[in-house]
Amino acid sequence: MSDKTEKASSSGRPRIEDVAEKANVSIMSVSRAMRGVEGISQAKREEILKIARSIGYYPNRVAVSLAASSSNLIGVSVPTLFGTVFAEIYDAMRGSFEKAGFATVIDITDYSSTHEEAWVERMISWRPAGLILSGVDHSETTRERLLKSNIPVLEIWDHTPNPIDLCVGIEHLTTGAQMGKYLTGLGYKSPAYVGVRQGKDARADRRLAGLSKSFVNAGGAFVHIERSSNDTSFESGFLATTKLLNSVNDKPDVICYLNDNMAFGGLMACERLGLSCPNDLGIVGYNGLNINKVLQKRITTSITPRRKMGETGAQNLIAKILGARVKHSISLPVDIDIGQTTCVQSS
Amino acid sequence: MSDKTEKASSSGRPRIEDVAEKANVSIMSVSRAMRGVEGISQAKREEILKIARSIGYYPNRVAVSLAASSSNLIGVSVPTLFGTVFAEIYDAMRGSFEKAGFATVIDITDYSSTHEEAWVERMISWRPAGLILSGVDHSETTRERLLKSNIPVLEIWDHTPNPIDLCVGIEHLTTGAQMGKYLTGLGYKSPAYVGVRQGKDARADRRLAGLSKSFVNAGGAFVHIERSSNDTSFESGFLATTKLLNSVNDKPDVICYLNDNMAFGGLMACERLGLSCPNDLGIVGYNGLNINKVLQKRITTSITPRRKMGETGAQNLIAKILGARVKHSISLPVDIDIGQTTCVQSS
């Protein structure tokens, strides 16, 4: 029994030193062999790789990151994973990140910018390769820290001409106005709105502002705005609609929802109350979510390019990380999808 | 201008050394002050903390992790974020992890165990505080590596008496059999099944096996098993059901779905084909998803305790990480939720 004086790795996993020892070379040769960089003969490289494989050596990413002053982590902050919007955006980004060798650290902010601020600080202490934030509404502190950090940042989902760094999104105000225009064109005059607490979802608030603008321009106005829900589930849409229809004096001719899920809940509430859509009441959603593909009575909605957004965003961020020059601000178009829950109003 | 010979941090962010210099103390004093450990006077601690705050110093987690041979990262691997099941489980875990100071690195496997295997290797190289895997079906290599790694591991969603380490889940086979028993009790004899490709979702396959067992015991049998879908969306349920009802000779008296979303798609398909549910055909889902709360005709389903599972799992994993002894394997009950899409069959 040879008495090995080498002390073992504290974590129990093989280190570069263990490989070097077995292969009778310096740790630098192992490092070069593993990374596939030049500076080592083909024969030795293969021998080292074989030994590394045989003892199950994988470089410690923590040490690599410390030496490089930068990790292969990408922080992703989304307000929620429910409702599929951010899940889809994230899903569209995944492939590119994985291919490029990045791992994503997720954070859910629940729409709190205080939470986001704390997360940014925690993330920066990981020296991430990049950061992704949802929307463009961040605290001043968050903006400053990110700017100072020199870390590539992508803002996604919303659009601004002056992003922190990169931005791929849609114009929520415009998109709201666009739908408003379509609805006033059909003759709707007295809309109601169902969404979440004001200030919680800044994008949704902007869409409502856009809708409102269009209606006011056409001589109409919101008869009621119902923003008491805490989430955007089917059930919240159902409950808010029931409440709205039971309590409001000025009956709306159309209800605009924060998204399709709430709209579907609203549609169910109408049925339950014996109202016929679109004859008695129009229903309008947002996003073009999955459920709309199977409904006999498809909901009129705006289709947001979520996959496209994720793909473009991820590619741009990766390009930026790798040092390329990329377009800083990209605005994607949103299409109206005319369903069977709205119709021409007789005047 | 004082000529500072101190070289600046390569990443541009202040280091512990910068604080030490400004405060005229050693880096160890700063370290102690920041961590709130004893070994430093109250006066100095406050002074150091003030300086740290003023120059925006936050400890580099990469360096901390290297020194500790362990990070505060917890790797979470889920097959998908769509369909809300894993999103809910994850959401239920979040709070505990955040409170305990852990960050989660997410991975989506798309139900591929090869993918999972590669991910485990990558994650281990981050020296995570813990790992969470979905289900109990992993490659032998994955199991071995995890066992050897000494990292606390939680398997969630499925249950096994012999987990890699910790496990909190439900019995999918039993749960399928339980629903099967309920259905045969109503008099159903000729079920069909709609799910995804065999082998893709091992848990769903086990539920089907359970269902089948119950029907066989009662003298019935599946007349058709439709597993050509690639995902569990509303649309896949719709399309598969349409196909099934149009092509199968032996008409089923009930269709069991992989989950409620597919079931809802199926329900829509029935409506479209002019079939009345539950009179012409029963519909059964799984999970007790959100949509079921707003349907006038609620789908008969099994309610899985997703939040409970996430909470329990997270707490146990954290306890284990902190060195406590915890129950290794926990099996949670699943309740049948009787809706309006199934009814007693006249014999």
Add this chain to the structure above:
DNA sequence: TTGCCAAATGTTATCGATATCATTTACAAC
């Protein structure tokens, strides 16, 4: 005043890799 002990503070080694620079080797040209 001296000596002792505990608290406060500092010094050095370490975590596991990579960058940088130094040294050795191999081989061609003379």
Add this chain to the structure above:
DNA sequence: GTTGTAAATGATATCGATAACATTTGGCAA
């Protein structure tokens, strides 16, 4: 056999923190 040069290989400093041990300081008893 020299010599020169490029490729192969190695030694050491470094990334930014913490652990372990060493030293200083302050207060109190003798």
